[in-house]
Amino acid sequence: MSHEIRTPINAIVGMVHLLHQTPLSDKQTEYLAAIDTSAVSLLQLINDILDFSKIEAGKLQLEEKYFSIKQVVQELINTIQFKAIEKNIGLIIDIDERVPAAVSGDQLRLNQILLNLISNAIKFTQNGEIKVAVRLIDYVDEKARIYFSVKDTGIGISSEKLNTIFESFTQANADTTRVYGGTGLGLAIVKKLIDMLQGAIMVKSKPGEGSEFIFEIDFKVAPEIVAQETAQKAGENDIPDVGSCKLLLADDHPINQLVTSEILKLTWPDIVVEIANDGKEVLEKLQTSIYDIILMDVQMPEMNGLDATRAIRKMISPASGIPILAFTAYATTGEAEKCLAAGMDDYVSKPVSPHILTKKITDLLKKSGYKFPKGGEKRAPKPVSQQIDLNYFNIMTGGDRDLQLKMMEIMMEETPAELALLQQHLNAQNWDGIRAVAHKMKSGIQYLGLTDVLHLVKDIELSAKEKTNLDLLPEKINTVVLSCEPALSQLKLAFEKIQQQ
Amino acid sequence: MKDKQYRIFLVDDDTKHLIMLKNHLEKKSEYDIKVNIFSNGENCLDKMHENPHIVILDYYLDGIKTDAANGLEILKKIRATNPDTYVIMMSGQDDLKVAIATIDHGAYDYIIKGESAYVRAQMIIDHIIENINNLEWKRNMKIRETALVTGFILLGCVLVALALYDMGMFD
Helix, strand or coil, rough: CHHHHHHHHHHHHHHHHHHCCCCCCCHHHHHHHHHHHHHHHHHHHHHHHHHHHHHHHHCCCCCEEEHHHHHHHHHHHHHHHHHHHHCCCCEEEEECCCCCCCEEEHHHHHHHHHHHHHHHHHHHCCCCEEEEEEEEEEEEEEEEEEEEEEEEECCCCCCHHHHCCCCCCCCCCCCCHHCCCCCCHHHHHHHHHHHHHCCEEEEECCCCEEEEEEEEEEEECCCHHHHHHHHHHHHHHHHCCCCCCCCEEECCCCCHHHHHHHHHHHHHHHHHHHCCCCCHHHHHHHHHHHHCEEEEECCCCCHHHHHHHHHHHCCCCHHHHCCEEEEECHHHHHHHHHHHCCCCEEEECCCCHHHHHHHHHHHHHHHHHCCCCCCCCCCCCCCCCCCCHHHHHHHHHCHHHHHHHHHHHHHHHHHHHHHHHHHHHHHHCCHHHHHHHHHHHHHHHCCCCCCCHHHHHHHHHHHHHHHHHHHHHEEEEEEEEHHHHHHHHHEEEEHHHHHCC | CCEEEEEEEEECCHHHHHHHHHHHHHHHHHCCEEEEEECCCCHHCHHHHHHHHEEECCCCCCCCCCCCCCCCHHHHHHHHHCCCCCEEECCCCCHHHHHHHHHHCCEEEEEECCCCHHHHHHHHHHHHHHHHHHHHHHHHHHHHHHHHHHHHHHHHHHHHHHHHHCCCCCC
């Protein structure tokens, strides 16, 4: 069925492209563009509907394969980043370090869900930023519950529409389709997929302020060996941090300058990018400053990239050996060879893919013996963090000030009592009592964002319940008590701050 | 939709959880919901004569009162005294098996605690309320149906009587 519909539409799209190559009047070009847009959106609609009906009919099979969540998110962002850069909005990823390196599940579906949500976020955001967060929430019995959030500063959804946005063919506003396009099936598909993966999704939104889509899915955590392999595979594509590398960007086009430096800064926040508007400026800048690498556009006024490169290579100074990466719009028509012949080290073709650009820069820097900042490798086991993080708490209380104050009051009052009770039960060797108190403490510790402590408390609960490793309990309980005390004083400060507002 | 109030009893030994879930259910639902909270099952049983529509029960309830009965025991008692009340069980991820087992004892559904618990609770409750409303509607329809049938029979009798009268049977 799917094939029968897709083939003719693909043919239409293809024919339109061919027709574009033939001599046409202005009017004809205009009409053709309209046909093209309609055909492409029809194709998108059909893909969506087929997807949707497959899910509805229960024909969509879930895959069980090992993969790295971090890699899926990273690659997705790489492919979609250009859209955000085009609209001049930020796209930020924030992945919890504790997210397991490899999990088992359906990578394709996760990708589809995230792609849908992130493209939506970009589509409906005019300025500001989109934040994609991935967190580990729960890790019990080889099962990790992962929390994903896609938050934008877009147009938002009114509260009465929030209930229906996951229904098919619904967009927040009748005008939405006209202004923003789309089929209204994206979120319905997302919802169905998440249901299939036995997760849950919720949405928070305020019109004019933005929306946040949050979903949680349980994944089986892969055994250690698989995790190492997957991490290694992911590592091959991993871009190392270049630290405060100094890069000279030669491009005469202001928008290209902006886009390229944005791409670079998103990957490497510490990178220093200086701009030269043509080949002559490059030579001038090299006289006065030292750079680690040059990105050079081939087409520039005054002095083009090829001439500039030849001049640099002839210079009598250490700068003559600087790595030069060419930007070219015509990589296929022999220009690439010209670049290499002129003395450039490598080239990337326009439009630039962020992933390829950063990868090539990394490769050239490695070749030139650039000193990468250390770190990011193996870190020493972290001490138990006592720093509270009220992010989760704020999400859960939805910014409701009264609720926040009430909850904080309860936590400040109950936690010390619970800690005392924990020690009391320990002294009396009342394991069941320890189990009950530890169980009850978990929610509060989670609200405070004390993830290390949370793990400890879960451990204590399990060990008291199954009466295993009881000899380690005193030490563990002691750590929890010691970590909670500073956390509670931070909570008090946060409480007072909200009170004053 | 806010024409009828639905009452929910929420039982958990974790005060934070009680407050958060109560807040969520009362504020986020499209229905008019009133939530009463209890920190143990015994207190909830004392109030069961008020006949709440729904009870949400945590499995472990001994965090404060050490000899408190667990959720399963409370569930059994509620099922005995209030068979029409929907009971939803709640548990942590690690007690999942316990929670699923409660379905066999008459729990309507179960919720795993965590971030999605609030959304899930709301979905289950909306579903239950729809059920309640449907049942009520069906009951009303039944009454109307009976009234209609009785009406037709009476009308039939009158028509027959008229026909007989016409034929001069009563002369």
